[in-house]
Amino acid sequence: MAGTQLRHIAKWRGEIPIESLYTAGIGGQRFFKALKEKGKLVGTRCRRCHQVFVPSRQFCERCFVELTEEVRAQPDGVIKSFSYAYIDHNGGRLKHPVASALVQLEGATTVMLHRLLEVKDLSRVSIGSRVKAVIKPKGKRIGSILDIEGFRLVE
Amino acid sequence: MTKFMRRALETPKELAWLAAKAALDSAEMKLDQIDGAVLGSAPDAFDGMHMKGEYLADGCGGWRKPYLRCYVGGGTGVYAVAQGWFQVASGLFDTALVVCEEKMSTCQPHPQAAFISIFDPFTEQPLKPNLLWIFALEQNRYMQTHHITLEEIARVSVKNKRNALGHPSAQLGAEITVKDVLASEVMAWPVHRLMVSPTSDGAAAVVLAAGDVARRLTSKPVWIQGVGWCLDTAYWTNRDLYYPEYVEKAAWMAYRMAGVKEPRREINIAEPYDPFAYKELHHLEGLQLAPKGQAPKLLADGVFDRDGDLPVTPSGGLLGVGNPIAAAGTMKICELFWQLRGEAGRRQVPGKPERGVAQAWGDLMQVGTVVVVGTSEPKH
Incomplete structure (x- = not known):
């Protein structure tokens, strides 16, 4: 088969220099504003299919209708899956492994990704474990998903 | 196709040309006999x-x-082959x-970093997730739902890397x-390094022809x-990750078109997408080639071995041959082409297979693409 493994040859280093400015959008703004200002987790509910999207969204992708009804989710939730990452984005070993989980909040039909806090021993975690969101104090909230520090296991 | 390798000397367009030329040579055709090209x-x-589409055009x-x-x-x-098929089947x-190419070694220091911006910029990017994470979450969900063990998953790596020796x-x-x-x-629990395909450089290509043209070109069209x-x-995050419904939908679309009613009986050979060991099992279930949660058992029983009842990934797959993303899917189509023509050499499965399915998967774990090929002309 054709193809040549690279050994010693001319190389050139370059980049695609791009920086982005993202917005949360009409739908996402509700969630991040409520999180920053009130420390609350809000979503939007579809009147047709009854999905409760948390974080809030502008439209339901299934019914293709605008979502206007705001609902509040609880900081308590259940783990749907979890992992413990040892490798960083560049393939290097992480100094501090990162525990992450998929969590369904009470009052939401959707599932969100976030960090699992203070988990040193994975055997304590299982799918179905109950967790609670840890929300930063008001002065430290900036309207980011990181205003939630992560989820802590509820014993 | 080209060799799949860690770091190629060839430029991306040279890789594409090598694969395209090999496909044309194999069909004994010249470029001026080609009406349209798909990358x-x-x-x-x-x-x-x-805009690498334009860059790779030549x-x-x-x-x-x-x-x-x-x-x-x-x-x-796999989708690119369907894209080429539309153009020919439409008349x-x-x-x-059809040419698929990827040169991942250009991306420094590791192509994984290019994936950060595929995640939602507000709800996920600040958490700095990477693909390993999310596949680990999926594998964990799949394993726990069906009580699958790591040993059962690891068998996929053993089989595919062995098949790739040929x-x-x-x-x-x-x-x-x-x-x-x-x-x-352990890269991200429960994913171990030998359960993950490598990053690769490479290209693969196929020539598609209308039925009457194909019959003039070869006595053994696929x-x-x-x-x-x-x-x-x-x-x-909103999907139940234990089962790929989108693969099932894609598979039935292809099976219906092919007149396949009972996939497990009518498919003789399968090339499901295996960037991670568990994905092969997950996809076999989505492809209706194993009941939900049963693929690990069928693998352990030898059903998916090269000489088993349903050979799966006789090529060696992404785990063994390599994973230059788009080229890896087309490599699976190439494998079915060689297997159905009896030209797969050391990898040839016994029993003259008549029909095979290739499948690929991607984006945010949300895409299923499926192509069914066979030795007999379809009725549609």
């Missing part, structure tokens, strides 16, 4: 060329021809050249054991009997 290639960031035989690039993430390599062209393009063919897989580094694809929600 499949994944994110621009891999090759480091923005390597794909696109000079002064109707040419386009198509892209559905990791599902591209627009007599022939089409593939002249393979990057990672090896004779390893389940113990070796489980002793390899027919595209059905194509299917489906995208699930980009809110990947």
